[in-house]
Amino acid sequence: MSRQPIKNQFYRSMRSLSLKKSWTLWEGWVAVMAIAELIGLGIVVIAATLIHSLGTESSVTVLHLVGLLEGIILGVAQWLVLHRYIKRINAWVIVTAIAVMIVWLIGIKISALMVFSITLDTTLTPAMQAKALLKGVALLGAWVGGVLGFAQWFVLKSHIHRAAMWIVANALAWALGLAVAFTMVNRIHSARFNLETALAGIATGLTTGAVVGAITGITLIWLLRPRLLRRDQNPQEIDHDESL
Numbered sequence: 001m002s003r004q005p006i007k008n009q010f011y012r013s014m015r016s017l018s019l020k021k022s023w024t025l026w027e028g029w030v031a032v033m034a035i036a037e038l039i040g041l042g043i044v045v046i047a048a049t050l051i052h053s054l055g056t057e058s059s060v061t062v063l064h065l066v067g068l069l070e071g072i073i074l075g076v077a078q079w080l081v082l083h084r085y086i087k088r089i090n091a092w093v094i095v096t097a098i099a100v101m102i103v104w105l106i107g108i109k110i111s112a113l114m115v116f117s118i119t120l121d122t123t124l125t126p127a128m129q130a131k132a133l134l135k136g137v138a139l140l141g142a143w144v145g146g147v148l149g150f151a152q153w154f155v156l157k158s159h160i161h162r163a164a165m166w167i168v169a170n171a172l173a174w175a176l177g178l179a180v181a182f183t184m185v186n187r188i189h190s191a192r193f194n195l196e197t198a199l200a201g202i203a204t205g206l207t208t209g210a211v212v213g214a215i216t217g218i219t220l221i222w223l224l225r226p227r228l229l230r231r232d233q234n235p236q237e238i239d240h241d242e243s244l
């Protein structure tokens with residue numbers, strides 16, 4: 001009896017199992033990213049309300065806390081998924097929190113300068129201003145994702161091959177994610193807080209996180225593919241660092 005059919009059946013089974021694990025990984029990643037961004041947006045809204053009633057020094061403190069809290073929330077959310085596939089990755093939360101706080105503090109200054117420079121340009125029509133702002137937000141998102149991806153790369157590179165792709169994926173994901181968020185926020189017609197703006201804000205946070213999670217999640221599956229295959233073949237095997 002030929003062993004070839006048995007061998008082919010084995011590889012098909014392994015491929016099927018790996019695909020199921022990948023989908024589980026991707027779905028979980030998108031879900032935690034969406035929830036993390038929703039919570040982060042809520043923190044920003046609360047902070048924006050508080051800043052109006054605080055002095056300069058207190059406002060600066062609040063801004064630092066917002067960046068740190070957003071980073072911790074994002075880092076913990078991602079860790080909840082990652083630690084099931086990569087051992088000894090506790091540093092992920094720390095580097096993510098630091099990176100997010102840095103891009104938050106610098107990013108709000110860059111975005112303020114960008115808005116002022118574009119809106120004060122009398123040569124631009126409203127449509128041209130909106131287009132320029134969208135491009136600026138996308139570029140800002142690429143920078144945010146690049147910095148965040150670079151910080152997280154320091155953790156990933158010790159565990160998996162081709163970890164540098166994580167930087168590229170984050171730059172692309174956050175560029176698209178912030179562009180989507182900007183577009184959705186611009187469609188909110190009411191400046192007052194009511195049910196409509198609350199629902200729009202929730203939708204914006206969830207959509208932004210889902211977009212970023214979808215792109216980075218696909219990259220994560222590709223990076224972890226060898227690890228998923230190895231786990232399929234031996235579920236009891238302890239994860240080894242692929243970069244070693």
